[in-house]
Amino acid sequence: MTDDPSEKTFCEFFAGIGLVDEALRRSGWHCRYANDIDAKKRQMYEGHYGPSPHYHEGDVWQVDQVLARIPGRPFLATASFPCTDMSLAGKRRGLAGEQSGSLFGFLQVIEQLGDRRPRALLLENVPGFLTSHDGEDFATAIHALAELGYWVDSFVIDAQWFVPQSRPRMFLVGYQSELLTPPLVVRAADVELGAVDDPWQKAIDRADRLRPARLRGAMETIEPATGWATIDCGNPRRSPQSISDVIDFGDDQPWWNQTEVDRHSAMMFDRHSRQVELLRAHGGPPLALTAFRRVREGKQRMEVRFDGVAGCLRTPRGGSAKQIVLAIVDGELRMRWMTPREYARLQGAGDYALPTNTIQALFGFGDAVCVPVIEWIDRHMLTPVFEGSKRGVRSQRSGAINCPAAVT
Numbered sequence: 001m002t003d004d005p006s007e008k009t010f011c012e013f014f015a016g017i018g019l020v021d022e023a024l025r026r027s028g029w030h031c032r033y034a035n036d037i038d039a040k041k042r043q044m045y046e047g048h049y050g051p052s053p054h055y056h057e058g059d060v061w062q063v064d065q066v067l068a069r070i071p072g073r074p075f076l077a078t079a080s081f082p083c084t085d086m087s088l089a090g091k092r093r094g095l096a097g098e099q100s101g102s103l104f105g106f107l108q109v110i111e112q113l114g115d116r117r118p119r120a121l122l123l124e125n126v127p128g129f130l131t132s133h134d135g136e137d138f139a140t141a142i143h144a145l146a147e148l149g150y151w152v153d154s155f156v157i158d159a160q161w162f163v164p165q166s167r168p169r170m171f172l173v174g175y176q177s178e179l180l181t182p183p184l185v186v187r188a189a190d191v192e193l194g195a196v197d198d199p200w201q202k203a204i205d206r207a208d209r210l211r212p213a214r215l216r217g218a219m220e221t222i223e224p225a226t227g228w229a230t231i232d233c234g235n236p237r238r239s240p241q242s243i244s245d246v247i248d249f250g251d252d253q254p255w256w257n258q259t260e261v262d263r264h265s266a267m268m269f270d271r272h273s274r275q276v277e278l279l280r281a282h283g284g285p286p287l288a289l290t291a292f293r294r295v296r297e298g299k300q301r302m303e304v305r306f307d308g309v310a311g312c313l314r315t316p317r318g319g320s321a322k323q324i325v326l327a328i329v330d331g332e333l334r335m336r337w338m339t340p341r342e343y344a345r346l347q348g349a350g351d352y353a354l355p356t357n358t359i360q361a362l363f364g365f366g367d368a369v370c371v372p373v374i375e376w377i378d379r380h381m382l383t384p385v386f387e388g389s390k391r392g393v394r395s396q397r398s399g400a401i402n403c404p405a406a407v408t
C-alpha cells in the first residue's frame with residue numbers, strides 16, 4: 001500500500017468535467033482517482049485532459065468497486081456532491097433526496113477506506129445546504145465527518161470575488177487529528193465562546209466575509225465529537241473584473257436577428273429598458289450585460305443584471321436556465337445566448353477544450369466548481385495544511401497553537 005504523506009495526492013469524487021483537478025494541479029496536486037456517474041462529463045474530462053484511466057465512470061454507491069480502484073492512501077478527497085435536492089426545484093428533499101443523498105455513498109467509501117482514509121476532505125455544495133431541513137442536514141454532515149475522525153471547518157465563498165459570476169457556494173473541510181499542527185488552530189473546548197484571546201475565534205472574526213451570521217450561529221451551536229479547526233487566512237480580495245471582460249463582442253458571434261432582439265426587448269421591465277437606453281446613449285467602449293428569462297405574474301420577462309456580474313451558471317434544463325448576453329456596441333443593442341467559451345471563462349477555465357455539442361458543454365460548466373475559488377482554498381488551506389503535515393509538529397488540543405502570520 002502506497003502511503004507517502006509527502007505527496008500531494010487526491011481523489012476527486014463527483015468529478016464531473018474535472019474543474020477541482022484544474023485548480024489543484026496548478027499547485028502540484030496529482031489526481032489518483034476520479035469518479036462520476038455521467039458518461040458525457042467523462043467525455044468532456046477526457047477531451048480536455050486526454051485518456052484518463054483513473055476516471056471511474058460509475059455510481060459512488062458501488063462502494064466495493066470504488067474502493068478497489070483507489071490506489072494507496074490519498075492525502076485529500078474532494079466531493080462536490082449534487083445540489084439538486086438542496087434547491088426549491090429539487091423540492092428541498094435535502095440529504096434525504098436521491099441526488100444530494102449520494103453524499104452518504106461518498107462517506108461510506110471514506111469510512112471503508114479504513115487506514116487508507118484521506119487526511120483531509122473538501123466538500124462543496126450550495127448555501128441551501130446550511131438551511132436544508134432547518135439546518136439538520138448541515139449538522140448531520142458535520143457529525144458524520146467528526147465520526148470519521150475529521151476536525152471540521154465551514155465557509156461560504158462567492159465566485160464573484162474572483163470572476164464576474166455570482167455563484168455563492170458552501171464548503172466543508174475535514175482534517176484528521178494528525179494534521180492538527182500549525183497553521184491549523186482549533187476551537188478549544190475549555191475556552192468560552194467569543195473569548196478574545198482564542199486563536200480560533202480570532203481567525204473566524206478576521207475572515208468575516210467567509211462566514212455569514214447564520215453559518216457562524218450553526219458553528220457555535222453544533223458540537224462535533226472532534227471539534228472545529230480553521231486557518232487564520234483572512235478574507236479573499238474582490239476581483240476588479242467585469243462581465244464585459246469575458247464577453248466576445250465580434251461580429252462572428254451568434255447574434256440574434258432584429259426580430260428576436262425586439263421580441264426580447266419587449267420582455268424587459270420598463271425600468272430595465274430605460275437603463276439600457278441610457279447606456280446606449282452614453283457611448284463608450286463595448287459593454288455587456290446578462291439576463292435570464294423568467295415567468296413573472298404569468299408573463300414571460302427578461303430580467304437584466306446591471307451590476308457587472310453574470311448570474312449563476314446553471315445546467316440548461318429549460319429556457320429559463322440559459323443565460324442571455326446583451327451587448328451595447330456603438331450604441332447598438334445586440335443579444336444572443338452565452339457561449340460555452342464564456343461559460344468556461346466564468347468558471348475560471350477559459351482554456352478548457354470544449355466539446356462540439358453546446359448543450360453538453362453548458363451542462364458540464366453549469367454544474368462545475370469555479371476554478372479560482374478552489375485555487376484560493378488550496379493556497380490558503382489545503383497546501384498550508386499539507387506543508388504543515390510535512391513539518392509534522394503535533395499540536396496541543398488546548399487551542400493554544402501559534403498562528404503563523406496571516407496570509408491574504
Ligand SMILES: C[S@@+](CC[C@H](N)C(=O)[O-])C[C@H]1O[C@@H](n2cnc3c(N)ncnc32)[C@H](O)[C@@H]1O
Pocket residue numbers: 014015016017018019020035036037038041058059060061080081082083099102105364367368369
Ligand atoms: C455538482 S456536480 C460536480 C461537478 C464537478 N465538481 C465539476 O467541476 O465538473 C455533481 C456531479 O455528481 C455526479 N453524480 C450524481 N450522482 C452520482 C452518483 N450516484 N455517483 C457518482 N456521481 C454522481 C453528477 O453526474 C455530477 O457531475
